[in-house]
Amino acid sequence: MGFIARVDAAQRANNSLLCVGWDPELEKFPAHLRDTPDALFAFFKAIVDATADLVCCYKPQIAHFAALGAEDALLRLIRYTQAAYPAIPVILDAKRGDIGSTAEKYATEAFGRYGADAVTLNPYLGHDSIAPFLKHADKGVILLCRTSNPGAKDLQDLDCGGKPLYQRVAETIARDWNGNRNCLLVVGATWPQQLAEVRAIVGDMPFLVPGVGAQGGNVQQIIQNGRGKATDALIISSSRAILYAGSGEDFADAARSAAITQRDEINRYR
Numbered sequence: 001m002g003f004i005a006r007v008d009a010a011q012r013a014n015n016s017l018l019c020v021g022w023d024p025e026l027e028k029f030p031a032h033l034r035d036t037p038d039a040l041f042a043f044f045k046a047i048v049d050a051t052a053d054l055v056c057c058y059k060p061q062i063a064h065f066a067a068l069g070a071e072d073a074l075l076r077l078i079r080y081t082q083a084a085y086p087a088i089p090v091i092l093d094a095k096r097g098d099i100g101s102t103a104e105k106y107a108t109e110a111f112g113r114y115g116a117d118a119v120t121l122n123p124y125l126g127h128d129s130i131a132p133f134l135k136h137a138d139k140g141v142i143l144l145c146r147t148s149n150p151g152a153k154d155l156q157d158l159d160c161g162g163k164p165l166y167q168r169v170a171e172t173i174a175r176d177w178n179g180n181r182n183c184l185l186v187v188g189a190t191w192p193q194q195l196a197e198v199r200a201i202v203g204d205m206p207f208l209v210p211g212v213g214a215q216g217g218n219v220q221q222i223i224q225n226g227r228g229k230a231t232d233a234l235i236i237s238s239s240r241a242i243l244y245a246g247s248g249e250d251f252a253d254a255a256r257s258a259a260i261t262q263r264d265e266i267n268r269y270r
């Protein structure tokens with residue numbers, strides 16, 4: 001089964017569009033874990049065990065692990081999650097993008113080394129930079145379209161023949177890159193108007209929507225403007241607001257409560 005079908009199945013099984021992101025910030029870890037030898041693995045294993053019945057996927061952010069020299073912990077966490085909860089796909093948030101020969105190596109990193117079920121990519125270098133990922137038809141290829149950060153408008157809104165660049169990106173991917181039906185788009189929760197515009201261009205292509213929780217995206221507007229016709233076609237991702245909902249020994253229970261609250265808020269508007 002391909003990535004998009006697997007996410008759809010997980011969304012139905014858990015009645016949830018919520019994705020929990022893994023963004024380790026050691027200073028926010030509970031004190032009893034912070035200085036232990038395998039703190040990252042212990043923290044995220046507890047988060048996964050506490051939330052696996054509440055989510056449709058997980059999204060580790062690779063820079064957060066690499067900055068700590070913790071690639072090995074990331075690898076073990078992905079393997080643990082896939083073995084313990086095989087119905088829950090893992091998205092590697094890497095935002096890679098490079099010339100074809102290097103892109104081949106990035107594809108091997110994401111799908112070979114880490115065994116991720118999907119990866120986020122920057123489409124700026126064009127089709128040949130994405131082709132090494134697209135050929136893995138069972139994997140998800142999630143392309144930046146309109147990102148959640150304030151600076152998204154600096155380049156992504158530039159006029160490109162009468163339309164903003166992010167709309168041209170959406171058109172190009174839907175028309176030319178989605179032969180294996182394994183493309184998704186990143187559209188930030190903080191831009192509800194743009195969510196509606198991109199949805200009108202790409203039909204039911206799924207969106208990864210980061211920016212709820214810590215970045216303040218409005219859930220009602222995301223659902224109203226971003227939902228597909230035949231399926232929800234939304235993966236709504238939150239990292240810090242779930243991971244660091246508590247800072248004591250009960251941090252995993254606090255994360256579970258925050259995930260339930262976020263899932264239920266999303267479901268209220270579906």
Ligand SMILES: O=c1ccn([C@@H]2O[C@H](COP(=O)(O)O)[C@@H](O)[C@H]2O)c(=O)[nH]1
Pocket residue numbers: 021023061093146147148149186187188210211212213214215237238239240241
């Ligand atoms: O447009 C984008 C693309 C990716 N991200 C990533 O999502 C999480 C958001 O974390 P929160 O704590 O929920 O704000 C983070 O890993 C970003 O790198 C994004 O925010 N916006």
